Amino acid sequence: MSAPTVEITVPKTGKTIKVSTGLFINNEFVPSVDSKETIQCINPATEDVIASVVAGSAADIDRAVAAARAAFKTTWGKNVTGFERARLIHKLADLIERDAQELAELETLNNGKPVRIARDFDIGDSVQCLRYYAGWADKIAGQSLEVDNKTKFAFTRHDPIGVCGQIIPWNYPIQMWAWKIAPALAVGCTIVMKPSELTPLTALKLSELIVEAGFPPGVVNTVPSLGSVGGAALSSHMDIDKVAFTGSTVTGRKIMEAASKSNLKKVSLELGGKSPHIIFESADLDQATNWALLGILYNTGQDCTAGSRLFVQESIYDKFMSALVSKAQQLVVTDGFDEKASGGPVVSKIQYDKIFKYIGLGKEQGAKCVTGGEKRPGKGYFVDPTIFTDVTADMKIFQDEIFGPVLSVTKFKTEEEAISHANNTAYGLGAGLHSNDANQCMRVANELEAGTVWVNQYNILYNNVPFGGKKQSGIGRELGSYALEEYTSVKAVHWNFGEKVDFPF
Numbered sequence: 001m002s003a004p005t006v007e008i009t010v011p012k013t014g015k016t017i018k019v020s021t022g023l024f025i026n027n028e029f030v031p032s033v034d035s036k037e038t039i040q041c042i043n044p045a046t047e048d049v050i051a052s053v054v055a056g057s058a059a060d061i062d063r064a065v066a067a068a069r070a071a072f073k074t075t076w077g078k079n080v081t082g083f084e085r086a087r088l089i090h091k092l093a094d095l096i097e098r099d100a101q102e103l104a105e106l107e108t109l110n111n112g113k114p115v116r117i118a119r120d121f122d123i124g125d126s127v128q129c130l131r132y133y134a135g136w137a138d139k140i141a142g143q144s145l146e147v148d149n150k151t152k153f154a155f156t157r158h159d160p161i162g163v164c165g166q167i168i169p170w171n172y173p174i175q176m177w178a179w180k181i182a183p184a185l186a187v188g189c190t191i192v193m194k195p196s197e198l199t200p201l202t203a204l205k206l207s208e209l210i211v212e213a214g215f216p217p218g219v220v221n222t223v224p225s226l227g228s229v230g231g232a233a234l235s236s237h238m239d240i241d242k243v244a245f246t247g248s249t250v251t252g253r254k255i256m257e258a259a260s261k262s263n264l265k266k267v268s269l270e271l272g273g274k275s276p277h278i279i280f281e282s283a284d285l286d287q288a289t290n291w292a293l294l295g296i297l298y299n300t301g302q303d304c305t306a307g308s309r310l311f312v313q314e315s316i317y318d319k320f321m322s323a324l325v326s327k328a329q330q331l332v333v334t335d336g337f338d339e340k341a342s343g344g345p346v347v348s349k350i351q352y353d354k355i356f357k358y359i360g361l362g363k364e365q366g367a368k369c370v371t372g373g374e375k376r377p378g379k380g381y382f383v384d385p386t387i388f389t390d391v392t393a394d395m396k397i398f399q400d401e402i403f404g405p406v407l408s409v410t411k412f413k414t415e416e417e418a419i420s421h422a423n424n425t426a427y428g429l430g431a432g433l434h435s436n437d438a439n440q441c442m443r444v445a446n447e448l449e450a451g452t453v454w455v456n457q458y459n460i461l462y463n464n465v466p467f468g469g470k471k472q473s474g475i476g477r478e479l480g481s482y483a484l485e486e487y488t489s490v491k492a493v494h495w496n497f498g499e500k501v502d503f504p505f
């Protein structure tokens with residue numbers, strides 16, 4: 001039996017896109033084994049239901065894992081050359097590039113982000129990410145190690161780790177899909193992908209491209225499911241070798257616990273943040289205001305590296321803040337299909353309510369809201385850029401990840417004070433600083449406790465540069481050659497070509 005489909009007409013091109021709303025297993029769309037539950041996909045700009053997709057069960061995860069294991073043992077894993085893996089990944093990248101507009105519009109409908117950004121940045125980067133890892137696929141190599149010049153040597157193999165569960169969030173549904181599958185496929189792993197229940201549509205559409213690219217059945221499988229069902233089943237599965245996750249720190253802890261209580265699978269976690277962004281008095285103030293706004297408002301603040309705590313040196317504070325607030329008020333937050341949109345709605349009612357809860361807490365705890373912070377009338381989960389000043393370290397808006405367009409600003413006097421404020425957090429994902437003093441840039445970058453530090457810029461990532469967190473922002477690295485280590489298992493082979501052993505020894 002095949003799975004149902006839904007026809008969705010996207011506003012910009014007026015095209016009608018057919019999306020399968022079932023599970024994608026063994027290169028086919030199929031209904032659930034036992035679940036009658038569905039997940040409703042909402043357009044956050046209008047609050048309309050776009051589609052309902054299957055809510056996969058634990059039994060569906062079992063079926064997908066079995067397909068992935070069979071492929072790993074037969075058509076993928078060590079049974080396919082790196083050259084062939086590269087060819088297929090390149091083909092997938094080409095197909096995504098071909099369908100970029102359609103995919104972008106579907107992404108905007110379900111996630112809310114501006115279609116221009118979805119197409120040119122999220123999808124543009126995803127295509128590059130696939131091509132970057134396609135380049136690695138035929139270059140996965142171990143080491144040859146001298147242990148004894150006469151009778152023995154050793155070498156290592158970098159084997160694919162096996163079947164990988166990949167659990168992705170809703171803030172970058174296509175891009176996180178690409179970041180996860182590209183390195184895994186490049187080294188020869190097979191995949192069971194669980195998209196976020198809030199944004200499953202593009203992962204289902206991308207699954208069609210997996211077939212068209214020519215990947216063998218079972219190499220990539222997609223199971224839309226609730227986190228507490230499908231995500232939990234993947235994390236505790238006895239036949240999954242690795243779980244890669246992007247999402248909240250709370251869920252990251254659950255995944256690690258489930259992994260430790262099941263088969264001790266390898267886990268990589270890309271979690272939350274409360275990233276500091278420091279503006280020193282020598283900075284180019286016009287540029288620094290632009291980067292500060294991009295840091296907090298890109299993707300409507302729904303970004304794990306959002307520069308949500310801004311520290312501004314006292315001597316430039318008034319001038320900087322007046323420019324920052326005036327620019328923030330010029331940004332257009334509206335339906336992502338509107339050409340003028342710099343930002344769209346936040347993804348869901350839950351996220352909208354969470355953001356306004358924190359805005360309320362900021363006001364209650366004595367921070368000064370200098371722009372935004374009010375609900376708009378009408379439909380859609382729109383939150384205007386919101387800036388709080390006079391924020392102190394004891395306030396909730398200073399410590400907690402809000403995941404919305406809400407900036408906390410704190411004034412500082414000295415470099416030491418700025419560093420101390422910046423590191424006063426349980427998180428350690430991103431950090432940024434602006435200064436024209438090269439020695440200061442180097443000193444401060446060295447002191448900041450974060451997996452990524454941006455100097456005189458913010459939030460710009462490249463596929464060849466590693467990304468990940470320290471402290472409670474995560475474990476492991478994505479992107480760059482570092483991500484390959486997350487998906488490989490190193491085997492040491494010791495070879496004897498002459499040494500004899502006496503018996504009894």
Ligand SMILES: NC(=O)C1=CN([C@@H]2O[C@H](COP(=O)(O)OP(=O)(O)OC[C@H]3O[C@@H](n4cnc5c(N)ncnc54)[C@H](O)[C@@H]3O)[C@@H](O)[C@H]2O)C=CC1
Pocket residue numbers: 167168169170171194195196197225226227228230231232235246247248249251252254255270271272273303304351354401402403
């Ligand atoms: N670091 C990041 O990029 C992200 C951070 N977040 C943070 O998390 C907050 C809550 O958002 P949520 O959507 O609830 O995040 P979440 O961490 O619950 O969801 C992310 C993914 O984890 C899955 N999941 C949920 N519970 C699970 C479980 N027990 N086992 C395995 N997988 C599970 C979800 O289905 C989704 O696919 C946001 O307000 C934000 O602060 C959310 C999304 C991305």
Ligand code: BAL
Pocket residue numbers: 171172246302303304305
């Ligand atoms: N911007 C990096 C990925 C994330 O926010 O989840």
